[in-house]
Amino acid sequence: KQEVTQIPAALSVPEGENLVLNCSFTDSAIYNLQWFRQDPGKGLTSLLLIQSSQREQTSGRLNASLDKSSGRSTLYIAASQPGDSATYLCAIHETLVGGADGLTFGKGTHLIIQP
Amino acid sequence: EAQVTQNPRYLITVTGKKLTVTCSQNMNHEYMSWYRQDPGLGLRQIYYSMNVEVTDKGDVPEGYKVSRKEKRNFPLILESPSPNQTSLYFCASSHRDRAGTSGNEQFFGPGTRLTVL
Numbered sequence A: 001k002q003e004v005t006q007i008p009a010a011l012s013v014p015e016g017e018n019l020v021l022n023c024s025f026t027d028s029a030i031y032n033l034q035w036f037r038q039d040p041g042k043g044l045t046s047l048l049l050i051q052s053s054q055r056e057q058t059s060g061r062l063n064a065s066l067d068k069s070s071g072r073s074t075l076y077i078a079a080s081q082p083g084d085s086a087t088y089l090c091a092i093h094e095t096l097v098g099g100a101d102g103l104t105f106g107k108g109t110h111l112i113i114q115p
Numbered sequence B: 001e002a003q004v005t006q007n008p009r010y011l012i013t014v015t016g017k018k019l020t021v022t023c024s025q026n027m028n029h030e031y032m033s034w035y036r037q038d039p040g041l042g043l044r045q046i047y048y049s050m051n052v053e054v055t056d057k058g059d060v061p062e063g064y065k066v067s068r069k070e071k072r073n074f075p076l077i078l079e080s081p082s083p084n085q086t087s088l089y090f091c092a093s094s095h096r097d098r099a100g101t102s103g104n105e106q107f108f109g110p111g112t113r114l115t116v117l
Helices: none
Strands: A004-005 A012-013 A019-025 A032-038 A043-053 A057-061 A062-067 A072-077 A086-096 A101-105 A108-115 B005-008 B008-011 B019-025 B031-038 B043-049 B055-058 B076-078 B088-093 B114-115
Touching: A004 A086, A012 A019, A019 A032, A019 A086, A019 A108, A032 A062, A032 A072, A043 A057, A043 A062, A043 A072, A072 A086, A101 B031, A101 B043, B005 B088, B008 B019, B019 B031, B019 B088, B019 B114
Parallel strands: A012 A108, B008 B114
Antiparallel strands: A004 A019, A019 A072, A032 A043, A032 A086, A057 A062, A062 A072, A086 A101, A086 A108, B005 B019, B019 B076, B031 B043, B031 B088, B043 B055, B088 B114
């Protein structure tokens, strides 16, 4: 079963900086990879889905890359804002028994953007 | 608005008192699942369902039951809750295409915070 690691566990940066969150996984035979954000007391919001055949995906100020051979994904946030403060979770899509889809999550990076 | 809804959002109960957490999605998704989130352990899958009347165990199914009688609903049942089931629970759903391809974007509900005393 996949092991998903996110580094760093916590990060605090001043507003306006560009930053990179890292996600690594142990098995390169992944299906897809999905990045989420989680706000305190709230659910998970899907940010980006990268299919296994893709190298990167962009949405606004967010850019996610995927390198299956090295078992890594990065989430790049440009021009960070205080509203970006949240926990960011990386999840690997795996095929379960019967062809179903299961997500294996990392433990997340808790991001604080200082005004 | 496309969404996954869960009820209740917060629940405090006592050991042994049966409870049900409801989950409903309005996106006509075939695939639904339940996760629990615990500090230091992250999110772990409890049960999943590929379609109506098809359910299967995830990584941590002990102490839970599910049913999928309708496509839009996937309730989580705790027959005899115990304190170790105190957790934050999430329901999720996604589409499966004709080829049955997995790996589609999964959408999560707002979460249910359960405390078992």
